[in-house]
Amino acid sequence: MVFAELLGRLNASALHHGGVEMVGIASMGLAGLAAFGYLTYKRRWKWLYREWLTSVDPKKIGVMYIVVAALMGLRGVTDAAMLRAQQATSVGASHGFLSSDHFQQIFSAHGTIMIFFLAMGLMFGLINLIVPLQIGARDVAFPFLNATSFWLFTAGMMLLNTSLAIGDFSAAGWLAYPPLSELAYSPGVGVDYWIWALQIAGIGSLLAGINFLVTILRLRRPGMSLMKMPLFCWSVLGTMTLVIFAFPILTVTLTLLALDRTLGMHFFTSGAGGNPMMYVNLIWAWGHPEVYILILPAFGVFSEVVSTFSQKKLFGYKSMVWAIWAIVLLSFLVWLHHFFTMGAGADVNAFFGVMTMVIAVPTGVKVFNWLFTMYRGRIRFTTPMMWFLGFVVTFTVGGMAGVLMAVPPADFQLHNSLFLVAHFHTMIIGGVVFGYFAGLVYWFPKIFGFKLNERLGTYAFWCWLVGFLTAFVPLYILGLMGATRRLDHYDASMGWQGLFIVAGVGVAIILAGIGFQVLQIIVSIRQRHKNMDTSGDPWNGRTLEWATSSPAAPYNFATMPAVTTRDAFWTIKHDKNPPKPHYTDIEMPSNTAVPIFIAAFAFLTGFSIVWHIYWLALVGLLSFVTLIIVRTTSDGNEYVIPAAQVREIEESRGRS
Amino acid sequence: MSQTEAIEKDSTSIFGFWVYLMTDVVLFASLFATFAVLRNNTYGGPPGRELFSLPYVLTETLLLLTSSFTCGLAMLAARRGDKRTVLVLFGITFLLGVAFLGMELTEFHHLAAEGNSWRRSGFLSSFFTLVGTHGLHITVGLLWMGVMMVRIVRAGLGRATLRRLTMLSLFWHFLDIIWIFIFTIVYLLGAT
Numbered sequence: 001m002v003f004a005e006l007l008g009r010l011n012a013s014a015l016h017h018g019g020v021e022m023v024g025i026a027s028m029g030l031a032g033l034a035a036f037g038y039l040t041y042k043r044r045w046k047w048l049y050r051e052w053l054t055s056v057d058p059k060k061i062g063v064m065y066i067v068v069a070a071l072m073g074l075r076g077v078t079d080a081a082m083l084r085a086q087q088a089t090s091v092g093a094s095h096g097f098l099s100s101d102h103f104q105q106i107f108s109a110h111g112t113i114m115i116f117f118l119a120m121g122l123m124f125g126l127i128n129l130i131v132p133l134q135i136g137a138r139d140v141a142f143p144f145l146n147a148t149s150f151w152l153f154t155a156g157m158m159l160l161n162t163s164l165a166i167g168d169f170s171a172a173g174w175l176a177y178p179p180l181s182e183l184a185y186s187p188g189v190g191v192d193y194w195i196w197a198l199q200i201a202g203i204g205s206l207l208a209g210i211n212f213l214v215t216i217l218r219l220r221r222p223g224m225s226l227m228k229m230p231l232f233c234w235s236v237l238g239t240m241t242l243v244i245f246a247f248p249i250l251t252v253t254l255t256l257l258a259l260d261r262t263l264g265m266h267f268f269t270s271g272a273g274g275n276p277m278m279y280v281n282l283i284w285a286w287g288h289p290e291v292y293i294l295i296l297p298a299f300g301v302f303s304e305v306v307s308t309f310s311q312k313k314l315f316g317y318k319s320m321v322w323a324i325w326a327i328v329l330l331s332f333l334v335w336l337h338h339f340f341t342m343g344a345g346a347d348v349n350a351f352f353g354v355m356t357m358v359i360a361v362p363t364g365v366k367v368f369n370w371l372f373t374m375y376r377g378r379i380r381f382t383t384p385m386m387w388f389l390g391f392v393v394t395f396t397v398g399g400m401a402g403v404l405m406a407v408p409p410a411d412f413q414l415h416n417s418l419f420l421v422a423h424f425h426t427m428i429i430g431g432v433v434f435g436y437f438a439g440l441v442y443w444f445p446k447i448f449g450f451k452l453n454e455r456l457g458t459y460a461f462w463c464w465l466v467g468f469l470t471a472f473v474p475l476y477i478l479g480l481m482g483a484t485r486r487l488d489h490y491d492a493s494m495g496w497q498g499l500f501i502v503a504g505v506g507v508a509i510i511l512a513g514i515g516f517q518v519l520q521i522i523v524s525i526r527q528r529h530k531n532m533d534t535s536g537d538p539w540n541g542r543t544l545e546w547a548t549s550s551p552a553a554p555y556n557f558a559t560m561p562a563v564t565t566r567d568a569f570w571t572i573k574h575d576k577n578p579p580k581p582h583y584t585d586i587e588m589p590s591n592t593a594v595p596i597f598i599a600a601f602a603f604l605t606g607f608s609i610v611w612h613i614y615w616l617a618l619v620g621l622l623s624f625v626t627l628i629i630v631r632t633t634s635d636g637n638e639y640v641i642p643a644a645q646v647r648e649i650e651e652s653r654g655r656s
Numbered sequence: 657m658s659q660t661e662a663i664e665k666d667s668t669s670i671f672g673f674w675v676y677l678m679t680d681v682v683l684f685a686s687l688f689a690t691f692a693v694l695r696n697n698t699y700g701g702p703p704g705r706e707l708f709s710l711p712y713v714l715t716e717t718l719l720l721l722t723s724s725f726t727c728g729l730a731m732l733a734a735r736r737g738d739k740r741t742v743l744v745l746f747g748i749t750f751l752l753g754v755a756f757l758g759m760e761l762t763e764f765h766h767l768a769a770e771g772n773s774w775r776r777s778g779f780l781s782s783f784f785t786l787v788g789t790h791g792l793h794i795t796v797g798l799l800w801m802g803v804m805m806v807r808i809v810r811a812g813l814g815r816a817t818l819r820r821l822t823m824l825s826l827f828w829h830f831l832d833i834i835w836i837f838i839f840t841i842v843y844l845l846g847a848t
Contacts, residue, residue, distance in 0.1 A: 141668050206679060214672040244675060248682035256690065256785065265774050265781035266699070267690065273697030273778025282686065629803055635816055 008612035009189070014167045018102060020082075025165050028075075054591040056143040057554055061150045062128030063447065066440070068154055069121025072113050075161075077514065079110035081507050084471070088504040092492035103488035104171035105190065109160070111174025112194060116201055117157050119294045119428065122436040124153070124208055126297060127236050129447055130439075131212060133545035134230045136221035136563060138555050141214040143589040144637070149208035151599030156201025159606050163193040167610075170194035173486070175283050176257070178268035178276045183261045189610050192261060196606035199254045200599075202247055209243030212236060221544070223563035230543040231320055235300025238324040239293050242331065246289035253282040262609065277342055284335040292331040294428070296324060298435020299366055302391065305384040305438050306370045308539050310377025313567055316369040323362035323369075330359045340408045341415050349408040356406035360399060367392060382539075383457035387438035390465045394430025398423055401476070419479025422472045429468055437464075445538045449550045450528040456520035463513030471506025474499040542567035549653040555586045555641065558650045581650070583643040590639050594631050598624060666819045673823045677830050680793075684834050687786045688841060695846065697778035704783070704846030707772060713843045716759045717835065723752035724832040731825045737813050746805055749828070753798050760791050783842065790838055793831050800824055 004011065017025065039045055052060055082098065083106055090096030098106065128150075132140055140146050163169040170190040172181040181191045216237045220229065229237075257279065259265040266274040307314040314320065336344060336352040370388070379385065401423040405411050414420055445451045478499050483490070490496055524531065537546040545552075547561050547569045559581040565571045572578070605620035607613075641649075695704070730745035764784065767773065774784040804824055807817055 141672060210672060210675045210679065213675055214668060218668045218671060244679050245682055248679045249686050252683055252686040252690070259774075259781070259785060263774060265785070266697075266778045267694070267781055267785075269778075271699075272776075273694065273699035274781075275693060275697065275778065278690065278693050282690075285686075625799075629799075632820075633803060633807060 006613070006615070008608070008614070010166075010611040010613065014189075015165070017165075018099065020098060020102060021164070024078075028161070028164065049593075050591065053596060054593045056147045056589050056591060056595075058128040058132055058140050058143070058146060059447065059552060059554075059556075061146060062125045062130075065121050065125030065128060065150060065153070068157055069118050069125060072117035072121065072157060074514075076110055076113040076118055077511070079106045079113070081511065082106055083110065084500070084504045084507045086488055088497070088500045090489045091497045091500075095489060098488065100488050101171055104173075104486070105169045107486055108170045108173055108176075108190075108194070112160065112170075112198070114428070115174065115290070115294075116198060117153075117160070119432055119436075120201075120205060121153065122440075123239075123294060123297050124149070124205070126301070126436060126439050126443070127208075127212055130443055130545055131215065131233055131236055132219070133446070133548065133552060133556055134233050134543050135216060135219060135224060136544045136547075136557060136561055136568075137215065137219040138557065138586070139219075139589065140211055141219060142211050144592065144595065144631070145207055145211050147592070147595040148598055149204040149211065151595045152204030152207070152602055153201045155599040155603040155606070156197045156199075156204065159193060159200060159603055159610075160197035162607065163190065163197075167193065175287065177283075178257065178260070178274075178279050179270040181257065182269050184269070192258070192610040195254050195258050195261075196610055199251065199258075200602050200606050202250050202254070205243060206247040206251065209240045209247060213240040213244060216240070221560060221563045221568075224568065227318070227321070228563060228566045228568070231303035231314060231317070232297070232300035232543075234321050234324055235296040235303070238328045239296045241328055242289045242293045242296070245332070246286045246293065249282060250286040250290075253279065253286065256282075258609075262612075277339075280339050280342070281335070284338045285332075288335040288338065289331045291424075291427070292327055294432045295435070296327065298391075298432050298439075299324070301435050301439035301442070302370055302388050303366075304543065305388055305442050306373045307567075308442075308541050309380045309382055309385045310374045311380075311540065312373055312377040313542070313570075314369070315372035315375075316365070317566065319365055320369055323365045326362040327359060330355060330362070334359065337406060337411070339415075340411045346408075353406050353408050353411075357403055360403050363399060367396065382441075383452075383454055383461055384438040384442040386458065386461045387434045387441070390461065391430055391434040391438075394426055394434070394465075394468065398426025398430055401426065414479060416484055417479035418475040418483045418485055421485045422475035422479060425472050425475075429472075434464075442539070443545070445531075445533040446536075446545055446550050446552070448528075449533055450524065451531040451533060451538055452524045453520050453527065453531070456516050456523060460513045460516035460520060463509050463516060467506050467509030467511075467513055469506070470509055471503050474503040474506070478503075537569075537573070542570040544568050547572060549650075553649050553653070555588060555646070558583055558586075558646050583646045583650070585643050586641045586646055587638050588641060590637050592631075592637065594627060598627050601627065662815065666815065669819060670822055670826075673826060677826065680830070684786075684789070684837075687782075687789055688837065691782040691786045691842065694778040694782040699777035699779075701777040701780065702772060703779070704842070705848065707767060708843050708847050710843065710847055712759070712763065713839060716756055717839050719752050719756045719759070720832055720835050723749045723756070724829055726752065727825050727828045731821065734813055734818060734821050739808060739813055742813065743805060743808060746801060746808075750798060750801050750805070753794055753801070757791060757794055757798070760787065760794075764788070787838060787842065790831065790834055793827075793834075797824070797828055797831060800827070 039048060052064060055061065083103070086096040086098045086103055090098075128140075128146070132138070160169070167189040170176055170181070170186070170193065172186055172191055172194070176191055176194055179185055181194075216229075216233055226234075256265070256267040260267050260269060260274070266272040268274050268276045268279040270276060303314055303320060333355045334352055336342070336348065337356045340349050340352070370392070401419070405414050405420065405423060441452055441457060478496055481494075481496065481499075483494070483496055533550040536549045538550070539546070544561055544563070548557050559579075561568065561572055562579075601620045601624040603620075605617050605624060608617035608620055726745050726749045730742050730749060733741040733745060764787075767780075772780055774781045801824060804817070804821060807820075811817060
């Protein structure tokens, strides 16, 4: 039938799902319907479109990144809870509630979502919100590109979630190692969904990397030399450098796997001259820098948080900067430690083992500098500070487990065991996630104009910390007992079930922590009049983002602050004779819907390739290219806010 | 926007484009590394020396190098504001680019027709992908050049046009450099 051929390999069987999957699809569908209904009932569609979706303001794009990341986080956590529930019950004669294939899809989706759509989303969200403010800029270097990055990220997210309802997702793990991920062993659409979701989101991240690197290098306030830059910006500069060098490798690797699967090439096939281990090398040449891409901004957040709440300038600023760049460099020299068991030989393994241990040195420098910053400071134990202290404990434990695994003979034992799973979750939850939570609480008043409820935040923190330890310490032990990762069933005689149940209880405690966080946001919104930040500087901060009102006006700063010292705002605050503001016209980029359409066509192209609907892929691609040509040849995408209006806005904000 | 702000903005854009080119360097570096790993994995198929004709590839190389030269001349004319010369020189650059692309596609077609397509072996997969990615970049460059020529005819050589032309010429020269590496590593080393 002609019609059937037009749809490639897409047919009605793509909509057949098991019971557990149907529950997932139904709950996502219901949530979507509820959001749609609410917006329609409140007549907020126009507002949403004008104020948010078409905005090129990095402060709004940042919030949208965080909303998408939070939603994806909820899905990723649900996946995690399902995995642990399966492992706690699927022992001996019982086979739990998930089929093996579904279990594999869930752990693949869990890892992919958490790294690409939770962690990366929170990271770019915070960067969008804070970097322009901290360097005293009105905007990023390329506002249109910034919106495009966000929408490509969202398109990737949509494609991944589409796989839940139409077809299925990859069952080949979060990094889809060949030959398993090759057509011969994964003939379905799952791996293709994985490839194109990451490809589209990854290109968005690469463009954002270029954008923020240029923003930091070119748009700083005059007077803010590199060595006067806040450490969060330094950490972002390091991260963006990593993005620029690492993400093209991901683009290539995904493309090659796609070429293998779609055009019958032989890069990573087990026959015909392909080399599966080359994929593992390539993906980790991106993948290892990627984990530092995630952690460096968290380090930057802690540098700001510890200094502000200890009410002291940061200890060892210069060594902090050098530590960041040492980590940036070293992160490209350790990728092989992810597969010591490849059999590269003792010399190669020894080199990568030593390099891996060396990374602990600059990281240690940073931890000690934070602790020395606290020493003799007047510490305020706010929730960001609690996240920091929790981080110091978990991150140090996880780091030591990492150094242990850097010893190749030890790694031969621990490779692919739950010990490894426990290690990297300690780094990513106890490091990255705690860091971003600290940043979100710390900067929340700057973004929304009111503080979060501290009491509920404290509850959330303790649930997270206790839940995290309960969930992952058993995994260290299980790993040493020989439990491998990705197990959906084991024999009762292994004696693992007790520890798996404890781990499951830990997940339940973490879920309570997330519940408190959701509650914290709801309660804080309702109590916002009590917790308003009218000063713009709720924490007695030191850096430029606190020099403007909360939330900041679209142009960030009406008059540009002068920068003479490292903690620029601290100096401005203590200046006895502040200069009188002089307002001028401000030119800002106009809103545009083009990025949404660019991303929509990227989605269409990706979806069509997944299902082999090549005519539609061509339509999508041509529309994509046409839009880019139309946009890049147009001029005058700016509007001007006259000086009088700027004065009006500023005076209404009480900070003229 | 004042004149200095505008100049500042242009130079930021051009700096951003340089950074983009660096990401493209990493992209090609990954493809070169892949080629280096797979170049001997012919899987019983023909190796490079039985497939490549050096005089043919040398002609391609000369076409591309000449196009870089005319592109450079076009930029000099653009800075002088000499619209006619700019259009003529970019026209020649465009035709040279099309000729290069035509030769490359002909080579690909011959290889595939003789049963040596990208499906034949790991070596040929990496060959087609590396050279093809360069060809895809050339295609994008040609498209961009066409769009710019239309713009020059319609809007002249204003500041915004000059900024875009600067980026285009950077891109074009960059592709030349990549081709020199392809010529050396894929063809010259492959033919021995």
